Amino acid sequence: MPNPPPPPRRVTIPDVARHAGVGQATAARVLGGYGSSSAATRERVLAAAAELGYSTNAVARSMISGRTHTLGVVVADVENAYFARAVRGVTDVAAKAGLHVVLANSDEKGETEKSAVQMFIERRVDGLVVAPAATDHEHLDKAVAAGIPVVLLDRALSGAGLDTVVVDNRGAAKAAVTRFTEAGHTRIAVVTSASPDENATQLAPGADIWTTTERLTGYRQALRAAGIPRGAELIRHTGYDRTWARSAVLELMSSPDRPTALFTTDNVATLGTLDALLDLDAHIPGDVSVIGFDDAEWATLVRPRLSVVSQPVQELGGLAADILVRRINGSTARPRRHTLPTAYVPRESTGPAPARVRPLRAPGE
Amino acid sequence: MPNPPPPPRRVTIPDVARHAGVGQATAARVLGGYGSSSAATRERVLAAAAELGYSTNAVARSMISGRTHTLGVVVADVENAYFARAVRGVTDVAAKAGLHVVLANSDEKGETEKSAVQMFIERRVDGLVVAPAATDHEHLDKAVAAGIPVVLLDRALSGAGLDTVVVDNRGAAKAAVTRFTEAGHTRIAVVTSASPDENATQLAPGADIWTTTERLTGYRQALRAAGIPRGAELIRHTGYDRTWARSAVLELMSSPDRPTALFTTDNVATLGTLDALLDLDAHIPGDVSVIGFDDAEWATLVRPRLSVVSQPVQELGGLAADILVRRINGSTARPRRHTLPTAYVPRESTGPAPARVRPLRAPGE
DNA sequence: CTGTTAGCGCATTCAC
DNA sequence: GTGAATGCGCTAACAG
Numbered sequence: 141m142p143n144p145p146p147p148p149r150r151v152t153i154p155d156v157a158r159h160a161g162v163g164q165a166t167a168a169r170v171l172g173g174y175g176s177s178s179a180a181t182r183e184r185v186l187a188a189a190a191e192l193g194y195s196t197n198a199v200a201r202s203m204i205s206g207r208t209h210t211l212g213v214v215v216a217d218v219e220n221a222y223f224a225r226a227v228r229g230v231t232d233v234a235a236k237a238g239l240h241v242v243l244a245n246s247d248e249k250g251e252t253e254k255s256a257v258q259m260f261i262e263r264r265v266d267g268l269v270v271a272p273a274a275t276d277h278e279h280l281d282k283a284v285a286a287g288i289p290v291v292l293l294d295r296a297l298s299g300a301g302l303d304t305v306v307v308d309n310r311g312a313a314k315a316a317v318t319r320f321t322e323a324g325h326t327r328i329a330v331v332t333s334a335s336p337d338e339n340a341t342q343l344a345p346g347a348d349i350w351t352t353t354e355r356l357t358g359y360r361q362a363l364r365a366a367g368i369p370r371g372a373e374l375i376r377h378t379g380y381d382r383t384w385a386r387s388a389v390l391e392l393m394s395s396p397d398r399p400t401a402l403f404t405t406d407n408v409a410t411l412g413t414l415d416a417l418l419d420l421d422a423h424i425p426g427d428v429s430v431i432g433f434d435d436a437e438w439a440t441l442v443r444p445r446l447s448v449v450s451q452p453v454q455e456l457g458g459l460a461a462d463i464l465v466r467r468i469n470g471s472t473a474r475p476r477r478h479t480l481p482t483a484y485v486p487r488e489s490t491g492p493a494p495a496r497v498r499p500l501r502a503p504g505e
Numbered sequence: 506m507p508n509p510p511p512p513p514r515r516v517t518i519p520d521v522a523r524h525a526g527v528g529q530a531t532a533a534r535v536l537g538g539y540g541s542s543s544a545a546t547r548e549r550v551l552a553a554a555a556e557l558g559y560s561t562n563a564v565a566r567s568m569i570s571g572r573t574h575t576l577g578v579v580v581a582d583v584e585n586a587y588f589a590r591a592v593r594g595v596t597d598v599a600a601k602a603g604l605h606v607v608l609a610n611s612d613e614k615g616e617t618e619k620s621a622v623q624m625f626i627e628r629r630v631d632g633l634v635v636a637p638a639a640t641d642h643e644h645l646d647k648a649v650a651a652g653i654p655v656v657l658l659d660r661a662l663s664g665a666g667l668d669t670v671v672v673d674n675r676g677a678a679k680a681a682v683t684r685f686t687e688a689g690h691t692r693i694a695v696v697t698s699a700s701p702d703e704n705a706t707q708l709a710p711g712a713d714i715w716t717t718t719e720r721l722t723g724y725r726q727a728l729r730a731a732g733i734p735r736g737a738e739l740i741r742h743t744g745y746d747r748t749w750a751r752s753a754v755l756e757l758m759s760s761p762d763r764p765t766a767l768f769t770t771d772n773v774a775t776l777g778t779l780d781a782l783l784d785l786d787a788h789i790p791g792d793v794s795v796i797g798f799d800d801a802e803w804a805t806l807v808r809p810r811l812s813v814v815s816q817p818v819q820e821l822g823g824l825a826a827d828i829l830v831r832r833i834n835g836s837t838a839r840p841r842r843h844t845l846p847t848a849y850v851p852r853e854s855t856g857p858a859p860a861r862v863r864p865l866r867a868p869g870e
Numbered sequence: 871c872t873g874t875t876a877g878c879g880c881a882t883t884c885a886c
Numbered sequence: 887g888t889g890a891a892t893g894c895g896c897t898a899a900c901a902g
Contacts, residue, residue: 145835147571147629147652152895163873168896175898178871195651198628199567200895203878206512208564210607217593219819224589228582231610240607240624242575245596259605263563264512286560287512414806437747438803441779454584470510517879528889533880540882543887565879568894 151194160188171196202264211464212260214244214253214270215293221407222434222453223271226293229457230269237465239266248380250274261286267464269293269457277302289467291460295351296477303467304477305460307451309351312482313358313405314365316431316449319484320401321366324493325429329374329392329399330359331385331409336377355405355433374399378409385412386419393420393428393500400493401429407436414442420500425491427498435485444488451482516559525553536561567629576829577625579609579618579635580658586772587799587818588636591658594822595634602830604631613745615639626651632829634658634822642667654832656825660716661842668832669842670825672816674716677847678723678770679730681796681814684849685766686731689858690794694739694757694764695724696750696774701742720770720798739764743774750777751784758785758793758865765858766794772801779807785865790856792863800850809853816847 157167162181169175170185171194177185188194202208211234215223231241242265244256250273257279260268268283268290277300280290284302292304320328334352356375363373376392378385385408392398393416402417404410410432422428424444432439435450459478466473522532527546534540535550536559542550553559567573576599580588596606607630609621615638622644625633633648633655642665645655649667657669685693699717721740728738741757743750750773757763758781767782769775775797787793789809797804800815824843831838 144572144833147631150651150895154895165874165897166872168898169872172897176871181872193647193650195623196627197895198624199564199573200878201897202564203568203880203895204897206878207509218583218596219590219593221586221589224586225584227608228584228610231583231608235609240609240628242605243592243596243608244600244605245593258560259563262561263605266512282558285558286515411802411806418806418808436803437776438801438806441776441783441803441807443783443808468509515879519879522889529880530882530889530891531887533882534888537881541887546887562879565894566881568879568896569881571894 150197151189151192152197153194156185156189156192156194159192160184172201206264207266207468208264209238210240210242210263210265211461212242212244212256212263212265212268214246214256214260214268216248216271216273217245218243221436222294225453226271226457226460229454229459230461232454233458233461233465237461239461239465246271246273248273250276254279257283261288264288266468267291269460269464271295272297289464291463293456293460301475303460303463303475305456305463306351306477306479307456307482308479309354310358310361312449312451312484313355313403313433314362315358316433316484317359317362317403318365319431319486319490320403320429321362321368323401323429323491325399325401326366326368326372326493327374327397327399327497328359328363328368328401328403329376330356330403330405331376331378331389331392331413332356332405333378333380333385333408334405335379352405359403359405378412380408382408382412382415385409386415387412389413389416390419393417393422396497396499398497398500399428400497401490402431404430404432407432407434410434410436410446414446422500423498424489426494427500429491429493430489431484440487447487447490448485449482450485452480456480515562516554516557517562518559520557521550521554521559524557525549537566571629572631572833573629574603575605575607575628575630576826577607577609577621577628577630577633579611579621579625579633581613581636581638582610583608586801587659590818591636591822591825594819594824595826597819598823598826598830602826604826604830611636611638613638615641619644622648626653631833632656634825634829636660637662654829656828658821658825666840668825668828668840670821670828671716671842671844672821672847673844674719675723675726677814677816677849678720678768678798679727680723681798681849682724682727682768683730684796684851684855685768685794686727686733688766688794688856690764690766691731691733691737691858692739692762692764692862693724693728693733693766693768694741695721695768695770696741696743696754696757696778697721697770698743698745698750698773699770700744717770724768724770743777745773747773747777747780750774751780752777754778754781755784758782758787761862761864763862763865764793765862766855767796769795769797772797772799775799775801775811779811787865788863789854791859792865794856794858795854796849804850804852812852812855813850814847815850817845821845 157164170182246253271294376388378388435448439446522529535547611618636659741753743753804811
């Protein structure tokens with residue numbers, strides 16, 4: 141098994157210096173764009189460089205400067221539209237600051253995230269954006285200890301003392317569900333891909349850091365505020381699977397005292413929920429009102445158009461990168477939480493509670 | 506304006522060696538996991554390393570090995586679902602091979618792509634995946650000359666002599682449009698975000714490399730094969746903007762001899778087209794049949810469900826990474842084009858040509 | 871303004 | 887099996 145062959149040797153500064161008939165340091169200065177040099181020598185060096193096809197070795201430069209001009213980004217999954225947009229926000233701001241972005245997917249696995257962070261530390265990234273899947277932060281502390289600023293994205297981590305960029309998930313959810321209660325709904329269900337018991341998983345205590353859990357809390361608060369008894373809570377945990385969400389809603393809506401309003405805490409839950417309602421031939425919002433968390437390009441393509449809670453995803457990523465850039469440039473401001481505003485986008489999937497609850501046709505009938 | 510402060514000094518191998526009371530080379534051997542060492546010293550070194558909190562400096566290592574264990578990826582826009590999925594495919598395969606992925610967005614600008622590639626060369630990435638926006642390949646040739654293998658993704662570049670991973674856009678489009686002709690449609694339009702005149706833009710000749718142009722060609726071939734005269738071609742170039750696509754289709758469908766079938770060459774065109782048809786209250790497929798290029802999570806959520814041409818996006822990315830890994834490991838196989846299969850996914854938006862063409866209500870009426 | 875010299879942290883000879 | 891010495895390509899003093 142032959143080892144990966146080493147890459148070909150490339151043209152270096154000494155090569156250029158020789159070719160230009162100048163000292164190594166002189167060539168380095170003009171090629172590196174620092175110090176000073178006469179216009180004459182500069183031209184000769186540049187000519188020699190062009191002739192030999194010289195190109196900077198950023199690795200060698202990084203070794204000295206200690207800066208790699210690289211940001212590490214850990215998200216659950218770039219394929220997820222939310223993270224794709226967030227990553228775009230990060231890269232845009234990063235690019236403007238001359239930083240590259242290295243991407244890692246954690247798939248919501250704490251261990252994967254940790255090893256990714258470890259790799260990033262070893263690779264000496266200049267900063268780290270993490271949408272945490274792990275509930276502890278030792279690995280992030282290590283990064284900070286190594287001089288790498290860390291910004292949390294989308295999810296907070298209590299007690300981590302890190303810059304954090306989030307939205308008020310709880311408040312946004314509460315506001316959304318309050319639309320339901322104000323419209324007279326009392327049977328309000330929530331469909332979420334959140335795990336029913338966070339503590340049963342690898343997650344540590346204090347799992348209220350998770351967005352969907354926060355949204356669930358907001359849902360509960362809205363009900364409570366409306367005087368709807370705790371026993372009337374209708375919660376369906378579906379796992380991160382569209383077909384499961386569909387099944388859950390199918391079952392949920394087959395009950396005689398089925399809900400008249402549905403709040404979905406995430407995109408997958410929303411997709412599965414709409415699948416089910418379509419299968420049931422449910423009239424929206426006549427039979428049931430729906431509000432989804434997170435806007436989507438298709439939200440205006442379904443009929444009725446879907447009312448949603450939207451968040452400024454790209455801005456979240458951009459702000460995270462922005463904070464990193466500032467810290468890289470020496471800012472020592474106390475880490476804080478940045479909460480960006482969400483917006484409720486009313487469209488057509490919400491209406492008053494129906495006077496009487498029509499039984500819904502079972503699917504496949 | 507203070508310069509970015511240098512990062513703190515980190516624990517190095519000499520530090521560990523001193524602390525463990527061994528020679529530098531010995532410490533390096535056990536920490537680097539090469540050469541041989543006695544179990545006893547190994548333990549002492551490891552203990553010292555743990556105690557001091559040593560962590561490898563991948564930059565220094567790269568400087569010697571010449572390998573950065575990094576892949577550069579240039580796509581138009583990660584926010585685009587297609588590229589997001591492709592990037593995921595790349596990162597998955599890359600991660601398995603111990604490679605990291607650096608991401609750059611070209612926004613379809615050749616210049617942006619070129620500078621990104623240049624940066625990647627300077628940073629000594631081990632391989633490059635590029636979804637080319639530029640029509641020439643000098644910059645890619647430079648990478649190859651520097652010993653960096655390059656794989657083209659999604660779009661071919663004639664004469665570049667590079668590994669290429671694509672689908673048969675022309676054939677897939679032709680097959681899709683042939684469904685229309687076989688169903689008796691003769692007024693078949695295509696909606697595309699492709700530029701009407703490639704040569705008018707920054708693009709060089711031979712712009713038939715572009716996927717949408719290829720799909721357009723497939724459309725034409727299908728019409729010709731069905732004996733539909735060239736003059737009956739109905740092509741709408743809309744630019745990469747959903748609202749423009751909507752307007753174009755609104756106008757298109759207001760004609761008395763409007764088309765009875767619509768083929769959209771890309772996601773944005775599809776979204777805008779459906780916007781328009783929904784606004785027009787068009788009955789699909791009674792009034793007009795629709796086939797879109799590229800599947801989407803919402804394709805089964807609209808009514809009727811949208812028939813599409815789907816391509817194995819993630820696999821495309823995965824294969825690109827796979828080829829790179831092989832080349833990094835020394836493969837010198839002749840570069841070739843890998844064409845992955847597409848699939849026509851019939852759903853509910855396609856039907857026979859209507860007997861008579863019902864006039865469509867203007868929007869806003 | 872220019873050239874000489876000394877490292878950055880690690881892998882790698884080569885003697886011991 | 888171990889340790890001292892050398893160099894990867896570049897930047898940063900420091901003299902000249």
